[in-house]
Amino acid sequence: MKAKYLFLDFDGVLHPSLCNDNDRFSKVNLLSQALTSSPCQIIISSSWRFQFTLDQLRKMLPISISNLVVDATGEALNGQYA
Numbered sequence: 034m035k036a037k038y039l040f041l042d043f044d045g046v047l048h049p050s051l052c053n054d055n056d057r058f059s060k061v062n063l064l065s066q067a068l069t070s071s072p073c074q075i076i077i078s079s080s081w082r083f084q085f086t087l088d089q090l091r092k093m094l095p096i097s098i099s100n101l102v103v104d105a106t107g108e109a110l111n112g113q114y115a
Contacts, residue, residue: 037073040106043081058093065097077105 041064044050048059075098077090082105091099 037071039068039073039075040078041075043077043079061095061098065095068098068101073101074103075101077102079105080109082106083109 041047043058047061047064048057052059077087079090081090085093087102087105090105091102093099094102
């Protein structure tokens with residue numbers, strides 16, 4: 034069976050795009066429930082990857098999700114590239 038990957042953004046997915054610190058990750062339980070029936074590996078695609086290391090990002094998430102995080106996407110590319 035092929036591996037499944039979820040590219041995960043934080044803002045607007047795990048919490049409202051504009052929220053205070055108390056509301057951050059307020060929807061993470063919904064993701065955790067969904068992954069119970071359909072497990073996959075997680076790659077973080079959130080812009081938070083520019084401010085935090087992969088280890089720091091993992092620590093922000095509950096263990097049920099952080100154990101599934103395998104990587105983060107790379108640099109953002111703007112404009113033309115070869």
